[in-house]
Amino acid sequence: MGDEKRGGAQAEKRGGARAEKSRTRREQILDAAFNTFARRGYRDTAMDEIAAAAETSKGGVYFHFATKEAIFRELMRSTADRLAAKVDRAVAAETDPIAKADAALRTVFATFAGHRTMARLLFLDALGAGRAFNDETNALHERFARMIAGYLDEAVAEGAIPPLDTRLTGVAWFGALNEVVARWLMAGEPARLEETYPPLRALLLRSAGVPEARIAATGPAR
Amino acid sequence: MGDEKRGGAQAEKRGGARAEKSRTRREQILDAAFNTFARRGYRDTAMDEIAAAAETSKGGVYFHFATKEAIFRELMRSTADRLAAKVDRAVAAETDPIAKADAALRTVFATFAGHRTMARLLFLDALGAGRAFNDETNALHERFARMIAGYLDEAVAEGAIPPLDTRLTGVAWFGALNEVVARWLMAGEPARLEETYPPLRALLLRSAGVPEARIAATGPAR
DNA sequence: CGAAACAAACCGACTGGTCGGTCGGATGCC
DNA sequence: GGCATCCGACCGACCAGTCGGTTTGTTTCG
Incomplete structure (x- = not known):
């Protein structure tokens, strides 16, 4: 070097x-x-x-x-x-x-x-590839971000979480998830992807204003 | 079509x-x-x-x-x-x-x-490009995620936020930020990027367990 | 001072290789 | 016989990197 x-x-x-x-x-x-x-x-x-x-x-x-x-x-x-x-x-x-x-x-x-x-x-990592690839990728991100936003809207409607910018939150959640998964793929950072599930779950829920008590209650899952 | x-x-x-x-x-x-x-x-x-x-x-x-x-x-x-x-x-x-x-x-x-x-x-959007490009991109993500984690560690040490997985939080924050910026670049979604600053700020701080009262106090900034 | 000698900086035609897409035909099921 | 299916040699475009040669600023020396 x-x-x-x-x-x-x-x-x-x-x-x-x-x-x-x-x-x-x-x-x-x-x-x-x-x-x-x-x-x-x-x-x-x-x-x-x-x-x-x-x-x-x-x-x-x-x-x-x-x-x-x-x-x-x-x-x-x-x-x-x-x-x-x-x-x-x-x-x-x-x-x-x-x-x-x-x-x-x-x-x-x-x-x-x-x-x-x-x-x-x-x-813009994705810009490394060509236009075609990029469009497809964009559509994908858009789609999942919207999907998350939709769920969040329901949660707001039911009063489970306080009102917030669900669109932005959807984008941010997707970005966070994407990065965590990418890290796992590229660096193999957590050997088992599931290890990051509990802390990431807590992080995301907290960011949406879910009360701490509610987050702690993981339920019988896993 | x-x-x-x-x-x-x-x-x-x-x-x-x-x-x-x-x-x-x-x-x-x-x-x-x-x-x-x-x-x-x-x-x-x-x-x-x-x-x-x-x-x-x-x-x-x-x-x-x-x-x-x-x-x-x-x-x-x-x-x-x-x-x-x-x-x-x-x-x-x-x-x-x-x-x-x-x-x-x-x-x-x-x-x-x-x-x-x-x-x-x-x-793995980045996989669209070649290896070289990818390595560089990886290093960049790594670097900034670590940088965030470092700040978070300080915050934890000073008791400003409760203990948490700062490494993961750094990655997640970076991912969220990355996605929001990418969206702005590609879709021009918020016309002015700064518009998303307040809600994103609130989202991220909240995710790290900063008390709501503290988040609301934006101070004289902007 | 000026001219020759030198080397850094620059030029652009060319090479070697890759790869998406085409096309004229071969092959076999109906 | 005819059509769907499949084959693989070939074409054309593209492009990173090379190389022999030219220009131009600097140095040396008579």
């Missing part, structure tokens, strides 16, 4: 102008790649496109970066770094734990709202 | 044996595609692979399905249908809203735990 860039690296020994221009080009390419990846996704972005957007040639791009993946990696890392630093700064300014949580969430929201492109790059 | 399959469609008018064999082949292909997609992802699955896995040829596959995408679509839909039906059945068996929620969650968990392949197909 540590062999990121190529020739341009140690060129700054002398001749500042040259090195500076090189660094500028590098940034130019990174910038172009950022926008192109965010707009069209990783797979659908061709190196020629990046080159064109950076107003250089494919050869020029390959002079500064070894592979397409290397560009993506660097972009991911630096973008995530920037966001994490921003959040850390915001959190450090607060002392109360809940205020900290607030600050973190608010920072993330504000940053994404201001930099849509950043959000696309960091969060 | 409605031009899914090709010749095989209306073949069942007469001659049962022939039609049956055709239907069998269709299933065979679907089955092979299911496994291959789940294992290697959409993009990395070649039609030749599907054909080989189904013990037929590419031409054979193309006789039954118009495009690769059509196969994927049908697979997604039918799999989601099956899962949704299962959940619906489980929910219908309960009357109490919270028990319903329980049943739904438990059904999903049990189904995935039993059919890892199904989970892969339905939930």
